[in-house]
Structures are given as structure tokens and as C-alpha cells.
Amino acid sequence: MPPGVTVVDAFKNLIRHGKNHVHVRQDDISSALPPADTRTNRQRAHHERRQQANAQPQTQQKPQQQQQQQQAAKAQPVATKQSQQITREVEKIVQEERAAKEKMPTYKGLERFRLIQKMGDGAFSNVYKALDLASGTTVAVKAVRKYELTSSQAGDRHLNAVFKKKPRVTEMIAQRANILKEVQIMRGTNHPSIVKLLSFSESTDHFFLVLELMEGGELFHQIVKLTYFSENLSRHVILQVAHGIRYLHEERGVVHRDIKPENLIFERIPIIPSKDPIIRQNDEEKEDEGEFIPGVGGGGIGRVKIADFGLSKVIWNEETMTPCGTVGYTAPEIVKDERYSKSVDMWALGCVLYTLLCGFPPFYDESINVLTEKVARGYYTFLSPWWDDISASAKDLITHLLCIDPAQRYTIDEFLAHPWCNAAPGPPPPPTPRGDIHPLDSPLLHAARGGRDGRSPGIASLKEAFDITYAVHRMEEEGARRRAYKGRGGAGQAGFLAGLNEDDEDAPDDGITVRQPQAQQQQRVPREAYDGRAGQRDAPRRHGGKPFELSIDGATLIGRRQQRDAQGRIPMDSTPLAQNPINADTIDAPQSPMHY
Numbered sequence: 001m002p003p004g005v006t007v008v009d010a011f012k013n014l015i016r017h018g019k020n021h022v023h024v025r026q027d028d029i030s031s032a033l034p035p036a037d038t039r040t041n042r043q044r045a046h047h048e049r050r051q052q053a054n055a056q057p058q059t060q061q062k063p064q065q066q067q068q069q070q071q072a073a074k075a076q077p078v079a080t081k082q083s084q085q086i087t088r089e090v091e092k093i094v095q096e097e098r099a100a101k102e103k104m105p106t107y108k109g110l111e112r113f114r115l116i117q118k119m120g121d122g123a124f125s126n127v128y129k130a131l132d133l134a135s136g137t138t139v140a141v142k143a144v145r146k147y148e149l150t151s152s153q154a155g156d157r158h159l160n161a162v163f164k165k166k167p168r169v170t171e172m173i174a175q176r177a178n179i180l181k182e183v184q185i186m187r188g189t190n191h192p193s194i195v196k197l198l199s200f201s202e203s204t205d206h207f208f209l210v211l212e213l214m215e216g217g218e219l220f221h222q223i224v225k226l227t228y229f230s231e232n233l234s235r236h237v238i239l240q241v242a243h244g245i246r247y248l249h250e251e252r253g254v255v256h257r258d259i260k261p262e263n264l265i266f267e268r269i270p271i272i273p274s275k276d277p278i279i280r281q282n283d284e285e286k287e288d289e290g291e292f293i294p295g296v297g298g299g300g301i302g303r304v305k306i307a308d309f310g311l312s313k314v315i316w317n318e319e320t321m322t323p324c325g326t327v328g329y330t331a332p333e334i335v336k337d338e339r340y341s342k343s344v345d346m347w348a349l350g351c352v353l354y355t356l357l358c359g360f361p362p363f364y365d366e367s368i369n370v371l372t373e374k375v376a377r378g379y380y381t382f383l384s385p386w387w388d389d390i391s392a393s394a395k396d397l398i399t400h401l402l403c404i405d406p407a408q409r410y411t412i413d414e415f416l417a418h419p420w421c422n423a424a425p426g427p428p429p430p431p432t433p434r435g436d437i438h439p440l441d442s443p444l445l446h447a448a449r450g451g452r453d454g455r456s457p458g459i460a461s462l463k464e465a466f467d468i469t470y471a472v473h474r475m476e477e478e479g480a481r482r483r484a485y486k487g488r489g490g491a492g493q494a495g496f497l498a499g500l501n502e503d504d505e506d507a508p509d510d511g512i513t514v515r516q517p518q519a520q521q522q523q524r525v526p527r528e529a530y531d532g533r534a535g536q537r538d539a540p541r542r543h544g545g546k547p548f549e550l551s552i553d554g555a556t557l558i559g560r561r562q563q564r565d566a567q568g569r570i571p572m573d574s575t576p577l578a579q580n581p582i583n584a585d586t587i588d589a590p591q592s593p594m595h596y
């Protein structure tokens with residue numbers, strides 16, 4: 001919590017903005033609150049009346065004072081009600097936090113560690129901050145629940161076969177294989193941008209991964225907290241991630257395949273309040289990210305590391321039987337295959353960089369169908385006014401990452417060579433005069449903090465948006481590889497969407513993937529030709545329809561922009577994307593080159 005901000009302030013903020021990311025430490029709460037008030041409402045009201053009476057004896061009151069008091073007494077119930085409600089909510093949070101703390105589970109097989117605090121969780125796992133009682137150091141322990149196989153299921157295995165039901169035992173084997181793969185990959189890495197695996201063990205019910213602890217937690221929460229990152233801070237973050245990816249791709253032959261703000265965790269550094277906070281045009285109330293110190297960091301973020309190798313895989317060079325990237329030469333067709341695999345991480349890097357710079361993801365829609373379609377077609381834009389103050393160089397770099405044709409997408413070396421990555425942190429631009437600022441809610445904030453009507457998709461949906469975004473690209477990559485193996489010309493020729501409807505769409509890859517977002521299983525995108533030109537964003541469409549909207553919780557950004565335009569303040573972004581609908585039935589091949 002920033003210095004000088006009390007728990008009550010934080011909580012009020014939470015109520016005002018629906019900021020469900022505000023993390024309140026137990027110690028902060030305990031020190032900021034009076035002792036828990038266990039009195040009943042009636043007792044409290046009685047006590048308050050007594051206090052009033054003691055403060056000003058009736059006998060001394062003049063009629064005017066009495067009148068004022070009566071008016072105040074009439075107004076009081078509303079204020080008291082509100083403050084009581086806040087107190088109750090704060091008490092509830094305190095109790096919940098206390099209970100959560102006290103309820104640290106005990107795991108058989110994990111006696112060496114004392115669990116201190118829950119840091120995060122995944123589909124089958126919980127991650128805790130823990131004290132290693134043997135060494136006295138703090139670590140992160142990821143406890144992964146094993147799939148359960150009840151005795152009846154075990155006994156019914158032959159029935160499962162008869163009824164063509166997938167026996168649970170295969171899931172167990174798949175889970176074990178997947179965990180072992182994750183462990184194997186992590187054991188083989190040693191890089192400052194990759195979370196270190198300290199040890200691995202298992203009990204009857206759990207697998208345990210002991211990891212180096214990153215106290216800051218997920219980058220995701222820091223983005224929501226700070227609204228967006230300055231270009232210097234974004235560069236600080238993304239370069240660390242990129243160096244981690246370069247190491248994985250080029251030195252270990254590993255593709256991560258799940259790079260997203262949730263899987264990027266950081267070491268916390270103190271925020272040094274900015275002498276001259278930078279404010280972008282149209283900024284909403286962005287929290288000061290503090291001074292940026294080159295080589296150290298800013299916004300509370302020091303070292304950033306890549307976590308969660310659950311979807312990662314090693315790309316094998318079948319000629320040398322070594323992981324790709326570990327030998328200096330590779331046959332062209334294998335380089336190509338390798339490149340497609342790696343390009344999934346480059347796409348993800350583009351999504352993360354986009355999100356860091358503006359605070360909302362490049363692809364979002366409440367409808368999974370539409371979102372899948374947008375991702376598959378690469379429909380994104382640098383939405384005005386939020387992108388107006390972001391450098392052309394940053395946009396150029398993103399354009400080369402969110403490039404629909406994997407063959408043309410930047411490789412990690414091309415990324416690192418881009419001028420934006422090599423620009424020294426520049427001096428902060430002059431502060432924008434306050435009068436020019438038109439506060440607006442950014443889409444992500446609007447979503448994460450709760451929309452106008454309270455139907456917020458929330459952080460969970462935004463996280464899902466990332467999952468879907470990457471799932472679509474993993475599908476593309478796997479489809480492309482299968483096509484390449486079948487000798488149908490390889491990926492990138494038939495186009496991005498070709499092959500998605502192939503019969504073998506769900507055929508297992510060489511890696512075992514047990515976690516697939518629902519969307520990946522359900523969505524089928526119509527097959528059609530696409531010329532695969534780099535950086536295509538959109539094209540005029542033959543048929544009409546309602547304008548494309550980046551709609552988050554009913555907040556239509558295009559609508560807002562039109563409104564602003566009509567008022568003559570900010571010209572409407574005139575990209576074709578803004579004027580044309582996405583309609584799965586009516587999409588034609590893109591024709592217009594990307595521009596911004």
C-alpha cells in the first residue's frame with residue numbers, strides 16, 4: 001500500500017472504484033483500525049447518544065443550537081448508516097484475511113515448510129509464500145492437486161472402454177507427464193528472467209514445486225493498480241521478459257506458449273514519488289508510478305521473471321535429436337517449423353507490451369465468439385485517445401509483433417534490435433497542463449473496476465481474454481505444424497485460418513496439454529483464404545452492419561469517440577476498423593494496409 005494511505009482510504013477507494021485488486025496487508029489493517037467493535041447497533045446508538053449528551057449538557061444549549069442539533073440528528077442516520085456499512089465491510093475484510101491466514105492448509109509431505117500466505121492459484125494449484133524451516137529462507141511453494149481416481153472408477157475401467165469414455169487414469173498419466181515436463185524444463189533453465197525451481201517432490205495427493213519467491217506477485221495486478229505503465233517502465237518490464245524469451249528460444253529450444261501478465265511475476269521495489277508526475281492527455285486518475293531509475297526499475301517493479309511452464313514445450317530438432325536452438329545450424333524446413341512455434345511467444349509479447357502501454361488488452365470482447373474472431377483475424381487498433389501520446393516507435397514495434405502472418409512476425413532477435421527497445425529512458429516529457437485533461441475511464445479499468453451498471457466482466461474476464469488470445473495462436477501453430485508434416489506446403493501459405501477446421505484439429509500434439517480454455521474446444525472459425533500480409537488490421541467489408549465496437553461492459557469506446565468528435569475535441573480515429581463491423585459471416589480478405 002502506498003505510504004500515507006490508510007486502510008480505510010484504500011477501502012473507500014475499493015468501494016468507489018470496485019478496485020478488487022487492492023491488496024491490504026493484515027498488519028496494515030490491524031494497525032489502522034480501532035479494536036473490533038462487537039457491540040450491537042442498539043448499544044452503539046445508545047453509546048453515541050450518551051457521548052453527545054456528555055459533550056454538551058442540555059441545560060446549556062441555546063434554542064438555535066438545539067435546532068442545529070435536531071437538524072444534525074435528522075441527517076445523521078444516513079451518514080451513520082454509510083459509515084457503519086463501511087466499518088462492517090472493513091471488519092469483514094479483516095476477519096476474512098485473518099481467517100485466510102489462520103487457515104493455511106497443512107500438506108502431508110511438506111513438513112519442512114511453514115506456509116505464510118497465499119500468493120496465487122491456478123486451475124489445479126495453490127501457490128504460497130512459505131518459510132523453509134531448514135534454511136530459514138522464504139520461498140514460494142506451488143502445490144498441485146493430483147487428479148483423483150476413486151476405487152469405483154478404477155474398477156470400472158473396462159466399462160469405460162466399452163462405453164468409449166476416456167478413463168480417468170489417462171488424465172492422471174497426462175497430468176503427471178505434464179508436471180514432469182514443466183519440472184524438466186524449469187530444471188534446465190538458469191536465467192535472471194526465469195523463475196528458479198528449487199526443488200520438486202510429491203505426496204499421494206499433491207505435487208510440490210518449491211520456487212524462488214517473487215514477493216511482488218503478478219504483473220497483472222500492478223497494471224490494474226497503475227492504470228498503465230510509462231514507456232520507460234514498459235521498456236524495463238518487456239526487455240526483461242524478452243531476454244528471458246531469447247534465452248528460452250535460442251539457448252534452450254523451449255517455447256513458453258503462455259506468456260501473459262499473470263505469468264509474469266516481479267520483485268517489489270519501493271516507489272520513489274515523482275518530482276514531476278507525467279500525465280498523458282485524457283488521463284484518468286493514474287496513480288503515480290514514481291521515479292523511474294534506469295537499471296533498477298519503477299512503479300514498484302524491479303526484477304521481472306517468467307513463471308508457469310505448464311504449457312511450455314521443447315522444440316526438438318529431429319535431425320540432431322537436440323532441442324532446437326541448442327545447435328548453431330538447422331535445416332531450412334526445421335527452422336521454419338521452429339519459427340512458427342516460437343512466433344506464438346512473440347505474439348504474446350506484443351499483447352503484453354500493448355497492455356502495459358495503455359492498460360487494456362489489444363483484443364477484447366464480451367462474446368467469446370467475437371473475441372476469437374478478432375484474435376484470429378488480428379483485428380486490433382491503437383485506440384484514440386488512449387494511444388495518442390504513445391510514441392510511433394512503440395506502435396511500430398507492436399505492429400511487427402501483432403502481425404498475423406507468423407512468418408513475418410518479429411523474431412526475438414528482431415524485437416531486441418528494434419529502436420524502441422534500444423532507446424535510453426528519455427527525460428520525462430513536460431507535464432500536461434491540468435486544464436487540458438479530460439478524465440476518461442480506460443477500457444481495462446472500466447472492466448476491472450466495475451462498469452457503470454455494475455455488470456463488470458472483471459479481472460477474471462480480462463484474464464480469460466488473454467487465455468483465448470493465446471489459445472487461438474497455439475491452435476494456429478499446431479495446425480501449421482501438422483500441415484507442414486503432411487507436406488501440404490506448410491504454415492503461412494494457406495493462411496492463418498486454414499486448417500482450423502481440419503478433421504484432426506483436436507489431434508494431440510507431441511506435447512501433452514491438459515489445460516485448454518473452453519473457447520479453444522468450442523470455437524471453430526470459418527476457413528477461408530487470407531493473404532497473410534504482415535500487420536494487417538482490418539479491411540472494408542462488403543456487407544453492412546453495426547459499427548465495430550470495443551465494448552466492455554456496455555461501454556462503447558467508438559460511441560464515446562464519436563461523441564468527442566462531434567464536440568470537436570478529439571478527432572475520431574478513422575481506421576477502417578472503427579468503421580466496419582466484425583461479422584463472422586461476412587468477412588472478406590483484408591485489403592488495406594495497416595496505418596496509424
Ligand SMILES: Nc1ncnc2c1ncn2[C@@H]1O[C@H](COP(=O)(O)OP(=O)(O)OP(=O)(O)O)[C@@H](O)[C@H]1O
Binds near residue numbers: 119124125140217
Ligand atoms: N515464484 C512465485 N512467487 C510468487 N508468486 C508466485 C510464484 N509462482 C507463482 N506465483 C503466483 O501463483 C499464481 C499461479 O501460479 P502458476 O501460474 O505457476 O500456477 P498454475 O497452476 O500453472 O496456474 P494456471 O492454471 O493459471 O496456469 C501466479 O499467477 C502467481 O500469482
